[in-house]
Each structure stands twice: as C-alpha cells, then as structure tokens.
Amino acid sequence: MTPEDIFAKVRDTLVDALGVDDDEVTLESRLEADLGAESIDFLDIVFRLEKNFGIKIPRGELFPEDLAASDSGLVKDGLVTPEGLTSLKQRMPHFDLEKFSKDPKVENMRDMFTVQMLVNFVKNKLAA
Numbered sequence: 001m002t003p004e005d006i007f008a009k010v011r012d013t014l015v016d017a018l019g020v021d022d023d024e025v026t027l028e029s030r031l032e033a034d035l036g037a038e039s040i041d042f043l044d045i046v047f048r049l050e051k052n053f054g055i056k057i058p059r060g061e062l063f064p065e066d067l068a069a070s071d072s073g074l075v076k077d078g079l080v081t082p083e084g085l086t087s088l089k090q091r092m093p094h095f096d097l098e099k100f101s102k103d104p105k106v107e108n109m110r111d112m113f114t115v116q117m118l119v120n121f122v123k124n125k126l127a128a
Contacts, residue, residue, distance in 0.1 A: 001126060003119060010118045013048045017041060027116040037113075049118070055125045062121055063113065064092060080104040094121035 001009075011025040018035050031037040037045070046057050074084030085104060089097050100112050 001123075003123060006122050006126075007115070007119050009052055010049070010115060010122060013045065013052050014115065014118075017044045017048050025115055027114070027119065029115045030111050031113045031115070031118075032110050045118075049122060053122055053126065055122070057125070061091075062094075062118075064088070064109075075106055078106055080106060080109075094118075094124055 007027065011022055014020065014025050014031075014035060015022050018037055018041060020035050024035065029035055031041075031045075042063050046062055049055065049062075050057050074081055074087055080088065080100075085097060085101055088095060088100075094117055096112055096114070096117065100108065
C-alpha cells in the first residue's frame with residue numbers, strides 16, 4: 001500500500017469512529033484537539049485499524065499507557081526525562097519524538113497523537 005492508500009483508509013477509519021467529516025481529517029489533525037477523540041475512542045480506533053488493515057495491535061503499542069505510572073524514572077516534575085524519551089523512541093517509532101522533545105511535558109503528549117502518527121504506525125506494521 002502507498003502512504004496515500006494508508007492515509008485514505010485511516011481517514012475512513014476516523015470518520016467512522018469519531019463521526020467527523022472526511023475533509024476534517026488531514027495528516028496534521030490531532031485526534032483529541034481537532035477531531036474530538038476521547039479516551040474511549042482510542043480503543044475503538046485501535047479495533048477499527050486492526051479490522052481495516054488486518055493487523056494486530058497489542059495494548060499500549062499505538063498509544064502509550066500512562067507513562068508517569070509505568071516507571072518513575074521516565075517522568076520528573078511533569079517532564080519526560082531523557083531516559084523517558086529514549087524509551088518512547090524504542091516503543092513508539094511512529095511518534096514524532098523530535099517535535100515532542102522540544103517541549104516534553106507529559107500534558108503535551110496527547111497533542112502528538114495525529115493522523116500522521118497513525119499513518120506512520122500502520123505503514124510500519126504492514127512493512128513488518
């Protein structure tokens with residue numbers, strides 16, 4: 001599949017899961033801030049991506065579990081530590097770590113959940 005094909009299918013997935021119009025879904029769209037996704041929607045998105053692309057997505061692989069609770073060395077004073085950034089890079093190669101590392105506040109992490117991130121994730125899964 002080409003990146004354009006993957007994007008089209010991801011867009012259709014998000015239209016179905018979130019009830020948004022397809023013209024609202026761009027590569028830069030943030031799942032929560034722009035498309036209105038809530039925590040429960042992330043489970044639905046994972047389920048639909050698995051079904052639509054014929055892939056298996058283990059829990060926490062696409063969207064990280066609570067980073068602050070997983071290991072106290074990964075977050076300090078609300079910031080993801082250098083060790084935490086290294087861990088994210090290993091666990092989430094689809095995540096735009098370069099952009100996030102400029103202001104690595106835990107609260108900013110959800111803004112990094114974009115359509116482009118989903119496309120990158122699916123592309124990596126299909127290539128594996």
